[in-house]
Amino acid sequence: MELVLGSEPADRLEGCELMVLSPGVHLDHPLVQEAQRLGIPVLGELELAARLLSAPMLAVTGTNGKSTTTALCAHLLRRAGHAVFAGGNLGEPLISSLDLPTPDWAVVEVSSYQLEQLSQPGVLVPSIAVWLNLTPDHLDRHRSIERYADCKRRLFEGQGSRESGVFFADDPEVFSRAQGLCCRRRLFGREARHLAAGDILIQGRTLHAVGQGVRWHLPADRLLGDHNVENAAAAVLATREAGLLPDAIQQGLLDFVGLPHRLELVAERDGVRYVNDSKGTNVDSVVRSLSSFGASPIVWIAGGRGKGAPYTPLRPLIQAHVRHMILLGEDAERMERELAGCAACSRVEDLSRAVALARRLARPGEVVLLSPACASFDMFRDFEERGEVFRRLVLAGGEGA
Secondary structure, eight states, X not given: OOOOOSOOOGGGGTTOOOEEEOTTSOTTOHHXXXXXXXXXXXXXXXXXXXXXXXXXXXXEEOSSSHHHHHHHHHHXXXXXXXXXXXXXXXXXXXXXXXXXXXXXXXEEEOOHHHHHTOSSTTSOOOSEEEEOOOOSOOHHHHSSHHHHHHHHHGGGTTOOTTXXXXXXXXXXXXXXXXXXXXXXXXXXXXXXXXOOTTOEEEETTXXXXXXXXEEEEOOTTXXXXXXXXXXXXXXXXXXXXXXXXXXXXXXXXXXXXOOTTSSEEEEEETTEEEEEOTXXXXXXXXXXXXXXXXXXXXXXXXXXXXXXXXXXXXXXXXXXXXXEEEEOSTTHHHHHHHTTTSSEEEEOSSHHHHHHHHHHHOOTTOEEEEOOSSBSTTTSSSHHHHHHHHHHHHHTTSSOO
């Protein structure tokens, strides 16, 4: 095997029989386009793995909540005694599962980047597929919300009446694009008007199976925020489709600990809660996180590399919940301009200074929330590194990384 770094000359394609893309590689890449011109098959890693996978697949997509829902589905299945591979866009790539004993289920987080790379409609056929929500994201890659949505819908286009599609009925973009698909359609939401028997109705932190007299309760100290109740409803519905019994699902909900960097409580110091939501990399995810703390005022740390979506949808939530904004990173100036007048605002150079300032500003009963609304790549390797640095700074007293 030859490793080539730096330039990517087209003569590297001589003798090439197949090109397999990492999700980060765009189809407009010159080497990809040259391969297509030469008739060389081009696949994404997900498609290659799915062609060889013998286990049934439970796949999760959406703008926000994919990782939590994927992890919760895997937890519920394991809690019920199934052998599970969990990965995809979350953690280990699906192709790594082929080196392991065949699991009962492959639970896979699927991104729009991966779905964009499918060679043709219908080549991916999950036994169960979940579409959580759709809001503007990755517009720097997909260029329009329509193209972004088309990528998401591809997850379901290979399914037939034997496969299940799980959709959030309260999201009009998801609900409308679920029409016309051939899968067995199952819905969850807070409005009963679209729901049929066996669908999941959300009422507070209780989930009801419509017409079946079955319900599940979410613990008060986990899966915080309305968005995580939606994620739990999706996971309950998906694992019901996988054959889990209600009691097994309830036990799994009670002991699910959640994922790091997603509304993760790092510490409580002098009456102030420090919350790591580094995975909040777009505006819609921050809409959800800002709404998760009731009447507690927020000192909000945000900024990084923007994704092209406007920040103005955050204005009413900031006015309602944020006492002070601390902005940093490449998009800090734009964020300050678009959010001017919503709350007091400070600009800082790095996360260390942001945490130190937040510590001085925050009062007992308030929340210091890292929820950036931006990607991390201007200052960090990824959102995990950003969250780990935040955690270390909080636990160290905010002085140095």
